[in-house]
Amino acid sequence: MTLAGILLDYQANLSPPEGFMRRLRLPHKESVEVGLPPDLLEAVARALITALEQRDVLTANHCRMVGELAGETALVLGLGPAEHHLVVQAGRLHDLGKIGIPDRILHNTNDLDARELAIIRAHVENGEAILGQLNCLSPEFAAITEQVGAHHERWNGRGYPRGLAGEAIPYGGRIIAVADAYSALVMKRSYQEAMSHAEAMAQIAAGAGIHFDPTVVEAFNALDWDDRLNGGG
Numbered sequence: 001m002t003l004a005g006i007l008l009d010y011q012a013n014l015s016p017p018e019g020f021m022r023r024l025r026l027p028h029k030e031s032v033e034v035g036l037p038p039d040l041l042e043a044v045a046r047a048l049i050t051a052l053e054q055r056d057v058l059t060a061n062h063c064r065m066v067g068e069l070a071g072e073t074a075l076v077l078g079l080g081p082a083e084h085h086l087v088v089q090a091g092r093l094h095d096l097g098k099i100g101i102p103d104r105i106l107h108n109t110n111d112l113d114a115r116e117l118a119i120i121r122a123h124v125e126n127g128e129a130i131l132g133q134l135n136c137l138s139p140e141f142a143a144i145t146e147q148v149g150a151h152h153e154r155w156n157g158r159g160y161p162r163g164l165a166g167e168a169i170p171y172g173g174r175i176i177a178v179a180d181a182y183s184a185l186v187m188k189r190s191y192q193e194a195m196s197h198a199e200a201m202a203q204i205a206a207g208a209g210i211h212f213d214p215t216v217v218e219a220f221n222a223l224d225w226d227d228r229l230n231g232g233g
């Protein structure tokens with residue numbers, strides 16, 4: 001049976017086909033109870049990240065780092081396995097919309113005019129437009145799309161694209177925003193030198209309550225940085 005056939009069969013009978021049942025009992029049980037097998041989420045995320053990698057390796061690497069850091073932060077914040085899994089996938093896909101941004105803008109984000117700035121900022125809505133095609137499959141995909149759409153919102157309401165503030169910003173989007181900022185600061189790019197871990201953490205701490213949800217910043221600080229910085233992460 002084709003994948004499309006399996007999905008149709010699954011949705012029609014409200015129970016997963018035999019082959020999926022075994023995988024449903026594996027780690028992410030909670031998310032399976034309300035939607036599609038997590039393996040499918042994982043596979044779709046991997047396919048989209050691979051597409052992004054073929055467009056721009058640095059952006060894809062950044063996305064992987066953000067997925068990892070956002071996932072670890074979600075665990076510190078006490079999110080359950082299902083929510084954790086969604087935050088990881090949304091983190092990995094948060095900049096998917098950059099797939100269509102021209103190189104001269106993608107690789108030069110410190111020196112953009114107003115028109116170019118609008119183009120780079122549109123990566124949020126572009127990502128939502130791509131991922132939104134999958135929302136019909138399950139609430140998990142819709143949640144991922146929503147988190148991706150919120151990763152440039154700011155705690156003080158001065159972010160984009162919607163200008164949401166505080167707890168009106170989807171929780172996953174708030175978590176990804178911190179991981180995203182850290183990764184952007186510590187990764188060397190053609191347009192910027194890499195910042196040290198300490199400098200990046202100081203900058204994020206300064207943004208708590210302004211740019212970032214302060215509780216997320218606190219959790220981000222509490223990650224096992226020794227392990228990560230000494231080769232464990």
Ligand SMILES: [Fe+2]
Binds near residue numbers: 094123
């Ligand atoms: Fe972004």
